[in-house]
Amino acid sequence: MPTPDPGSGWPAQASLTGEVDREGPIWKQGAFRRDPWRPSPAGGEPGASPVLLVKARWVAARESLLSRAAPIGLLLEGGERVDDIADDLARFALIALNFAKFSDGRAFSTARLLREKFGYGGELRAVGNVLSDQIPFMRRVGFDAFEVHHAPTRRALSEGLIAEVRLYYQPVGAVPGPGTRAWLRGSIG
């Protein structure tokens, strides 16, 4: 049974975690792993394996998908709203947010809304242009999995060499993590 990252503060949810594999694309829980998820085939039925749907597909096929037994995941592009599907979020074992360019920072806000406003507890995965210098920020806003293809970033993750400033001036989430400046916790602590 997978456990959440210690200190992440997010409640435990059943999510899929692939086998450890050094060549695997997904960095999660301290290792590279195979990806148990597949993108939804264009047209036709999703089949029986865990499937990742774009929002338009979910909205169009929602009724038939709600009763589906196999895990469903949601893939969102930067700027896609989540408040109009807020009631469905718990249905997704995985929500993947795409960073179309690494400079497109919309998903940082979407991630915080998912975690803090809508209480989403499943796997929140960063996909697209994921580079080592953004990963510390991504972790703080609630991502707990990363699809990484950039070779130097993969090396940095594997070797634990991501240079980060581990002191935080601003609380993120309901429970400020370690290293957060005390006074910005407001009434907490």
Add this chain to the structure above:
Amino acid sequence: MSKSSGHVQVLTANRLGDGAVVFLNFDGDWVATLAGVVIARSPDEARGLAARGLFDAGRNLVVDPYLVEMREIAGALLPTRQRERVRLDGPSILDDIPGYVAPGVGPANTTGTAAGDAEAAASAPRGQTLQRAEAA
């Protein structure tokens, strides 16, 4: 750009380590002077030069390579755009800057590499474009 208009192209970039303005010369080196610079006189040559710029940027020698249009006058090269003239000659107001110390003149900068020394020598008194081209 054509022979009849007297316009040619040279390849320029900024050196990665110190940002200095450099040009590609016939030895394939990036140098801070127009002496011995590679000149493209046709669209094909220009394309080849631009490709070389991208290649060297990929090798992390330089940053932001691009072609500069020059007028050839009596064997000397003069950029057609004011922007490129300023980029070649350095700020036009160096004489008026309070406390300005030209490189290689005042206290040594700290890196002290051979490349750094060469840059300092090459960039000390920024001369006239035409004179530098004549030295080629």
Add this chain to the structure above:
Amino acid sequence: MYRYDEFDAAFVRQRVAQFRDQVGRRLSGELTEDEFKPLRLKNGVYLQLHAYMLRIAIPYGTMSARQLRKLAHIARTYDRGFGHFTTRQNLQFNWPKLSDIPDLLAELAEVEMHAIQTSGNNVRNVTADHFAGATAEEVADPRPYAEIIRQWSSLHPEFSFLPRKFKIGITASEHDRSAIKTHDIGLQLKRLAGGGLGFAVWVGGGQGRTPYLAQLIRDGLPEADLLSYIEAILRVYNLYGRRDNIHKARIKILINSIGIAAFRAEVEAEWARIKDGVLKLPEQEIARIEAYFAPPRFATAPPPAALRPADRRFDRWVTRNTHAHKQAGYAIVTISLKPIGGIPGDASAAQMDAVADMAQRFSYDEVRVSHEQNLVLPHVRLGDLWSVYQELKAIGLSEANAGLATDIIACPGLDYCALANARSIPIAQRLSARLAPRQDLVGDLKIKISGCINACGHHHVGAIGILGVEKRGEEHYQLLLGGSGTESAALASITGPGFGPDGIVDAVDRVIDTYLRLRAGPQEAFLATYARLGAEPFKEAIYANA
């Protein structure tokens, strides 16, 4: 002023280590330029025309003598002996080597300085009234709030990849010396009906290609809600600001496109959710930060009977370059970095050292940078004004021109900047020399020059604004009139066809001639005459014999 504690000191040290690692990976080729560029921008490192440029943060324009001395040392050691003070109260060096910058930043960290977020698509230096903490005009010193925002916005994980840069300015007086209406967020500190302190919050100002003045989004925001409200604004901007076109990515474009009412609705909906959460500012923490900005223990010696021996130049300098201080017996001194015919905003290492010295001896160890590219000694005893003037004279910074026509604001322009289309500094120099003989006659007049549409010279809010453009490969200049960045903010209007480098200087001369000829009297400043008569008489004079 604010002093780092262990947390702050460790933060900048870790940041230097992180950037040193990033520079190393760039120089080794592990990072491409595309991947490195946003990282170096977050540390204030630009690639300009001739070299890298480093922009160092001077939070809300306030420095100690020790910090200014370190900047002088850096100018001598890593650069070419001088620095440039900017229109956002920062300092720029024009020739640092990329390979040296980690060491340079490590030296800055020793004196509690850094270059974090002085560039890049994040929250930039929060600017404040350069007379803060010294003028009687203010409701309270706005700088503690600027410091609170600075800390909260530093390496904010959600807001480090905004659609575009984000500028916040804060003022606490009716007379706005910070030009808050030209900022993405402008804050006016005020006393609320209940007696506590709060803010009028303005959003969507900005210059550049399409200038806008900010609109009021909320008045009477209690101080405890400052951070949560700003976070709500930034979240809405981050989600909905345009990402497809960098010229349409500022918040001003978003607000103009959906309207202030719709924008406000989005912000307030989000703010309602978060306002009572972890970002609510506890009173004791505001007070703790305020304590750093407590005024110095002013000496209570009576002011001298006479300021000095009779000296007409000194008189002029006192009249022009000093401002009333809230403490009896004191004055606020403006050090003009605009010697006649000189380069606006530049200072040599030697001048920086001398000013640092003066700050220590005459101004309780404090010196400010204004967005008009001058320096300020905020707390000078009247009895010391004569000595200050003499020492400024000795270093060539005693020009009595604060706010006059030769107190020109100019961006670095094409002499330095890779974005520029035309040179601005030589135009400033020539205008300064041309107008100096009549500057006292003309009176208050702000001339602002930008070398490209990015408007770093703030030409949209100059009483006389000049915009450099490129026309067929050559430098060309547009003339604008009637702008102002103060509480009565207004955008300048273009007069008509532009001019070459000689023509623009003559055109400005003719504008001045017209003003002097048509003003109601010496008490009517340029902007008032322009407001009264409109652009027509000026245009006629400019384009006569065109």
